Amino acid sequence: MSFLTPFFLWLLPLTAIPLIIHLLNRRNLITIDFSTLRFLKLLEKESIRKLQILQILLLILRTIIILCIVMMISRPVINGIFNLQNSGESALHAIVLDDSFSMAGSRDHVQITVRKILNQIPDKNQLIWINTNSGLQFKGLREDIPPIESLVKSTFLGESLINSLNILAVNSEGEFTSKELYILTDGQYSSIKELNNNSDQLGSFHIYTFIAPEIENNLAITQLNIVNEILLPNDQMEIEVSVQNSGVENIENRLLQLIINEMIVGQQLISLNPGNIKIFTFKTALSKSGSHSGIVELDGDDRMEDNRFYFTLNIPNRHKIAIISDSKESSYYIRESLQALNKFGESLIISEFIDFNSPQLRMHEQDIIFHLNPEI
Incomplete structure (x- = not known):
């Protein structure tokens, strides 16, 4: 016999709880004052023995109930003539990693969580690894998975979970004793909403969702837009910068800078409440035509990867x-x-x-x- 989720076997010591309660109750003596012993003679030895047997039966029953609960969530599998565990067809495990830009600061935490998940999967079980932006990364036996560092990566995109669920549906066809789905995300509202709206596709899966810890102090530059349709030398241009507070703390008086050709041409002190997005506008002009490199930069916080946004301004000669x-x-x-x-x-x-x-x-x-x- 083997177990599909052996991690829960650590709960087996809980079966000792009924025995501990039984022993404590035996020591909990209650003193009752009475005037005569003649009523005790009414209690026959057999009645007392029956009461003791009943208490033992209740103790055994309570222990069996807890044991059954632990075994049920550990999900035992009996190996027969056709050993599914060794053939790799006993269970299908799928890992869906949210590799959007908002997960960039949780790389170490994700790697630790993934290693714990993989340690619970038998080597001969089938494993599918999907990144929300990069697509299917691995499909095969657990023992053949490449190094975790090559799979846990982030992108500068924000793809939804829908595409990953469609890829999973195509690659999870077949007969399995169970299907396990592990979703690693930062728990943004859009991701959870998509997961709930597409729950019908996951009817055959047992789903485990791992939420990355929230970042306390972080502002992120999410988008940049050049308002002017025509760029001319010495003509004022407007640059709109979208900034989001993706942390849990209120941010006040954080420095936002516009840098063009390695020269600071604009500065603002900005404030944002958690979860809010706001657009800040810079106005500037360039005296010469040609290609100009630009950077919008925020002061340092808990996640440095989203504090800079690079862009290029191309002003034709004519x-x-x-x-x-x-x-x-x-x-x-x-x-x-x-x-x-x-x-x-x-x-x-x-x-x-x-x-x-x-x-x-x-x-x-x-x-x-x-x-x-x-x-x-």
Whole structure:
């Protein structure tokens, strides 16, 4: 006989609880004052013996109940002629790891948890390992799994659990005595909600969810957006930065910096409550065209991986703009507006055409095309 979850066998000492209670009750004597011993003669020896036997039977029954509960959750398997335990078909174990960016700071904790899980899985059992972003990482016998360090990794993405559950459904077909699913996540609301909404796919699995410990002090830069559609030299641009408080503490007066070409061009002191997301805006201008490297940076906290966001600003030497209109009058206002932006004629090359069939129009060379009064 073997056990699918032998970890719970550590609960076997609990079977001694009824015996301990029985012995303590025997020592708990109650003194009752009475005037005569004649009533004790009414108690026959057989009645006392029956009472003692009843107490022993109750003790045995209580012990058996606790033993059965421990054995039930340990899930014993009897090895017969067809030894499923050795063939690797006795049980299927699947590990789904949330490798999104929010798990980056819990790498050590995840590795420790995974090792504990793997220690409970027999070498000949089937094992599937799926990362939410990276997909299927391993499928085979437990004894053939690659080093844990190569499987426990994080990405800069935020893929949902739905894709992982679909991969699991495809790769878990077959006859098994049991199917065990271990989900390791940071317990964000979106992940738990998806798991509940897709519970029908997991009807044949016993599910164990391991939640990574919460981070106390952490701000994360989640997104960056360049508001301007056209970038011009010496023209003001707006950069929006989304910051989330993914910790459990209130953050006040944390420094947020905008750095372009290794020069600090903007600073803000920001404050956020736990779980909140807020957009902060920087305004700046660049005097030269070309490619410019940028960084948005937060002061240090418990997780450094999400404190920087790298981006590139590409300002062309001159933007090529084509205006397609059937007359000069209809394009007058947009032409004058563009000329106002075109300081000294250095930023924009504006060309006008009657229609798309004009031989001088090379659409692949244009950055922007305005088509006025198109036929619908």
